[in-house]
Amino acid sequence: MKANPIADLNSDYLAKYGFHDPEDYLHKAPKGLHHGVVEMISRYKQEPEWMREFRHRALDVFLSKPMPRWGDQELLGQLDFANIHYYIKARGDQANSWEDVPDNIKRTFDKLGVPEAERKFLAGVTAQYESEVVYHSIRADLEKQGVLFSDMDSGLREHPEIVRRYFATVIPPEDNKFAALNSAVWSGGSFIYVPPRTKVEIPLQAYFRINAENMGQFERTLIIADEGASVHYIEGCTAPVYSTDSLHSAVVELIALKGAHIRYTTIQNWSTNVYNLVTKRAYAHEDAVVEWVDGNLGSKLTMKYPSVYLMGERAHGEVLSVAFAGDGQHQDTGAKMIHAAPHTTSRIISKSISKGAGRSSYRGMVKVARGAVGCRTSVECDALLIGERARSDTYPTMDVAEDDVRVEHEARVSKLAEEQLFYLQSRGLDADQARLMIVNGFIEPFVRELPMEYAVELNRLIELEMEGTVG
């Protein structure tokens, strides 16, 4: 472990994402967490009583739960909950027109290319800065069809009946310490409801940005696709480069009702001082399909295991993930598939790249409940090591209570092979180009699932990560 992982960060992250705005905040909660902070957040947001109580109860759960005893104990041990701001609101109200976003924040998102992306190919965009959503838009035709897309706080205000019905039903605060933390201090995130049989053909996007040092960002996302509906949601994340740590701890709940289809795509590129501890889970009802497409670059420690609970017959779940761990980083990622109904199917493809002193872990679980006959599941994890110090570990769990089940599991760890390098070099590619080509090929099954703009961006990010690699 390096004392200062920042020193290693490539200079482009600094220039492109690592900048930070001068702090100009309407409200910045003092560091530390207690019931007073929770009360303040809830009152500030003028929430209904049930949410206020929910937050306080969640804080009690958070305080009573020990830290996880698994995962990277060294890095988890360095996380200091007392040294975090749990709520920060920048000046200005939420804008529906890009022009109305405060200039400094607009510049930030302009630099990150958010409005550009919206103009190009998105049906709706939400941009979150620190704790609150600062910009939001949705295409008029979708709005007319009854598609609801807003930040979570507005969702709670404007559609309390839907939020109350589904909120925390997939991930209760008791689930784990970080879910409890998020439940207590959540702010922002996306709320999406797609009415029955409505197909949202182009993706909806949210962009999450941390600006302040020692910031905790706790967005809360809830997506409901009603019967026969379909939606693709994409999120991107970055943060400035600071020498001390920030915490990003989101909760994302997806509910795909009968015959619905949800795809959730993440490209996170946090700076390497961010702890990224996220709980993502979906319920897939009868004949529903849920897909998590999850790309993890950056961060100091990521712990994230997108899950699908296959609740109805013939439901299908997929997790397709890529993690890239450079020096001083640990990507502890994986997936969970819970087959709770007969004839459900699932597929996990997890690819990790560890470079230099980077470390990646695959942690996965497939569970087939009693009575869930005729299920099929396949798990494929593939790790690529670049350099002698790179590390990869695999922790798969299979818990199958039925006989009539088809389970496939494949795990491979490979070193970037000298013979591949020699082959490509013998065709005129220099060593850096050859390594990049091998790595891009390795993650190609993932990249091919991304919209074009994201695929291009991801390839560019990988290229930056690979620069100056000594094999």
Next chain:
Amino acid sequence: MNREDAPVFSCRDVHVAVEGKEIVKGVDLEIRAGEKHALMGPNGSGKSTLVAALMGHPSLQVSGEIFLAGEPVTQLEPDERARRGMFLGFQYPVAVPGVSVANFLRAALKARRGEEIPVRAFRKEMQAAFAALEMNPDFAGRYLNDGFSGGEKKRLEILQMLLLKPVLTLLDETDSGLDIDALKIVATGIDRAAGPDNGVLLVTHYQRILEHIKPDVVHVFIDGRIARTGGPELARELEERGYEWLEQEVAAVAGGES
């Protein structure tokens, strides 16, 4: 010597060791423009090690001198040798999953020519090469050597030779694993690619391919050395008599020396 008159390839006193064990024990070779040389020899004689060393394989310890078109390349990385026009057709081409044949070829062409090739021009060139080797154009979208049959891999090697237009082509057992039809197609491809300005060194265990590609010079490689050099008739002699008589001669000479 004037560079213009320099042979396209030459090497002097090349020794190659693998993990400290000497496999190639002093090789001198000279290939002039327009010449095709065959390097024949029994299995395990060090032929493949020699050509891998000439291409610059990083795990081999090489001494001696290697020249391409009169310029020394001994100290150069494999990619630098490739950009100057050296090409190795592999006996076992390596799979690179996720990288399409088209993307790979375009990158290799760009490296060799030192400039980007416009997409349309590249497509045209690639399709022509596929046609010349009677390959399905679907190859362009497949992952490089991934799940290819032995014959498909060999054809793709020759296709690269056609596109990259090397100054010196080293072909390592390109004929092995090919049926007779594939062999004819590959041999035609090699003939096409080997112009009057280039040189070819064809490593083979069997005389079979030499019925299709007429070598100008035949070398017999035994125990890390060129034991004999002759014309095409030497290949036929080997076909009739096998390698044993030459191996015995070499052993007798070695015995006499000690």
